[in-house]
Amino acid sequence: MQNTLSAKIAKESQRSQRKAWSVLWWVTVLLLSSAGIAQQAQDVDLVVSGGIVVTMDGERTIVQDGSVAVRGDSIVAVGPRAEIDARCKGAKTIDAHGALILPGFVNGHTHVPMTLFRGLHDDVTLHDWLYKYIFPAEAKNVNEDFVRWGTRLAAAEQIRAGVTTFADMYYFEDAVAEETKAAGMRGVLGETFIDFPAPDNKTNAAMLAYTEKFLKRWQGDPLIQAAPAPHSIYTCSKKTIQDAAALANKYHAPLLMHVAEMKKEWEDSEKANGMSPVQYLEKIGVLAPNLVAAHCIFVDEPDRKLLAERGVGCVHNPSSNMMIASGVAPVPEMRAAGVAVGLGTDGPAGSNNDLDLMEEIDLAAKLAKISKMNPLALGAKDVVAMATIDGARALHMEKEIGSLEVGKKADLILISLDEPNAVPMYDVYAQIAYSLKGSDVETVVIGGRVVMRDHKLLTVDEPAVLEKAREYGKSVKASLGME
Ligand SMILES: [Zn+2]
Numbered sequence: 001m002q003n004t005l006s007a008k009i010a011k012e013s014q015r016s017q018r019k020a021w022s023v024l025w026w027v028t029v030l031l032l033s034s035a036g037i038a039q040q041a042q043d044v045d046l047v048v049s050g051g052i053v054v055t056m057d058g059e060r061t062i063v064q065d066g067s068v069a070v071r072g073d074s075i076v077a078v079g080p081r082a083e084i085d086a087r088c089k090g091a092k093t094i095d096a097h098g099a100l101i102l103p104g105f106v107n108g109h110t111h112v113p114m115t116l117f118r119g120l121h122d123d124v125t126l127h128d129w130l131y132k133y134i135f136p137a138e139a140k141n142v143n144e145d146f147v148r149w150g151t152r153l154a155a156a157e158q159i160r161a162g163v164t165t166f167a168d169m170y171y172f173e174d175a176v177a178e179e180t181k182a183a184g185m186r187g188v189l190g191e192t193f194i195d196f197p198a199p200d201n202k203t204n205a206a207m208l209a210y211t212e213k214f215l216k217r218w219q220g221d222p223l224i225q226a227a228p229a230p231h232s233i234y235t236c237s238k239k240t241i242q243d244a245a246a247l248a249n250k251y252h253a254p255l256l257m258h259v260a261e262m263k264k265e266w267e268d269s270e271k272a273n274g275m276s277p278v279q280y281l282e283k284i285g286v287l288a289p290n291l292v293a294a295h296c297i298f299v300d301e302p303d304r305k306l307l308a309e310r311g312v313g314c315v316h317n318p319s320s321n322m323m324i325a326s327g328v329a330p331v332p333e334m335r336a337a338g339v340a341v342g343l344g345t346d347g348p349a350g351s352n353n354d355l356d357l358m359e360e361i362d363l364a365a366k367l368a369k370i371s372k373m374n375p376l377a378l379g380a381k382d383v384v385a386m387a388t389i390d391g392a393r394a395l396h397m398e399k400e401i402g403s404l405e406v407g408k409k410a411d412l413i414l415i416s417l418d419e420p421n422a423v424p425m426y427d428v429y430a431q432i433a434y435s436l437k438g439s440d441v442e443t444v445v446i447g448g449r450v451v452m453r454d455h456k457l458l459t460v461d462e463p464a465v466l467e468k469a470r471e472y473g474k475s476v477k478a479s480l481g482m483e
Helices: 002-040 081-087 112-117 126-141 145-161 173-180 204-217 238-250 265-273 279-282 303-310 318-323 331-336 357-372 380-387 390-393 429-435 464-478
Strands: 044-055 061-072 074-080 086-095 099-103 105-110 163-170 186-191 224-230 255-259 291-295 313-316 341-344 413-416 441-446 449-451
Touching: 002 265, 044 074, 044 081, 044 429, 061 086, 074 081, 074 112, 081 086, 086 105, 086 449, 099 429, 105 291, 105 313, 105 357, 105 390, 112 126, 112 145, 112 163, 112 464, 126 464, 145 163, 145 449, 145 464, 163 173, 163 255, 173 186, 173 204, 173 224, 173 313, 186 204, 186 238, 186 255, 186 279, 186 441, 204 224, 204 238, 224 238, 238 255, 255 279, 265 279, 279 303, 303 331, 313 390, 318 357, 331 341, 331 357, 341 357, 341 380, 341 390, 357 380, 380 390, 380 429
Parallel strands: 044 086, 044 099, 105 163, 163 186, 186 224, 224 255, 255 291, 291 313, 313 341
Antiparallel strands: 044 061, 061 074, 099 413, 413 441, 441 449
8 A cells, every 4th residue: 555655656756747847848949939939020110910911913922811011111021920920020010800901002193183173064075174164274273272282182082092102193293292292192293294374384494494393302202203294295296295205314204194095186196197196106206114104095006016115104094084985995905915004093073083093993894894895805803903013014113012022112001891892702803893992991001101090091181171172162163153
């Protein structure tokens, strides 16, 4: 009995010794591994954690439970949540469970101060809208203050819809640039060249001097690219276009222009120049890799070949083209020819009338389908690419933005999947293109800065902007004797 008891005690102590060793072993393993993690873990500024990451990289990688880590204004890691969250210690974390994480949308063509003319004289031809209504309304109302408030309103609207980069063509573009930067948005901002006295510059000499100063001022800015923007071949002489292009070349800037947007423009060019608008731009030496050509509706096969060869970026604006009934751009053919085609809202006045790029994603696909009477003409994956990576290519910015990849700018958006129109989800691209809406965008990060969090704008004073826009509405009406 005694023996049995002492054997039992010995066995017990052996067992507790083994247990102690085993605990010690696990503690050591844990300490060592956490030291290892601490050694490997990088300090980052922000981790967006646990969403479905739609990278839009070359392989169109989707990470089901993924994270994106950001340091400064750039992406430093993208991948599975467990891996990224172990590797990166974020000063800030955004929980993205139940959301898509996408690269921010690129609105490749717009005139943002015109938000204040939204809904002024619709349902007219482009020619009448321009010459009877908008050019006179601009002459009476557009000044620097107008442009600043219009840009603030557009910033609020675009951030809400997940747009992180936009290309603009208007007047007082230096003020547009200041307001864009203040809102924390990325912009390719074009000062308009046009052959009549504009609201800001009354002569060609003033226009050139203003634009050169504007280009110099924003050189090297992390968010703003200044650009000359000759309006079109139907409002600018050959010399005006060439002067604008020379300035763009001197400062390595993009050149923004409306190209082949009207049948009349094409017919007039055939008559006056004996060639299409695209061929005319080639002839006068403007068709180059820095050109961003809005619309490109009337481009035949040789034009499309030329656009691809010269590396021109084209921007398709389906809402605008339908609303003004200007025609259907041959988007599938342009893409097949190797042209970079992005998406734009145009407008927002007279030809849209909003800045919601998600509508353009949806409409680009449907317009191509109906015009070809072929549901395979342009698919969801393609139109989502046009709003992101191809949009970046069209603006010649694909090395910086357009996809969620290490080294690119941290421009990303979270779209809620916790909405009646978001469930169930079988195909992520189809969901983005045809089911989700701009208003489902809940959080927006641009260059690492959170500019909207859970639908709350952080860089624009929205109530003040809405109030001022209503006031401007009244004074615009009064200026045109509409009251
Ligand atoms: Zn336009």
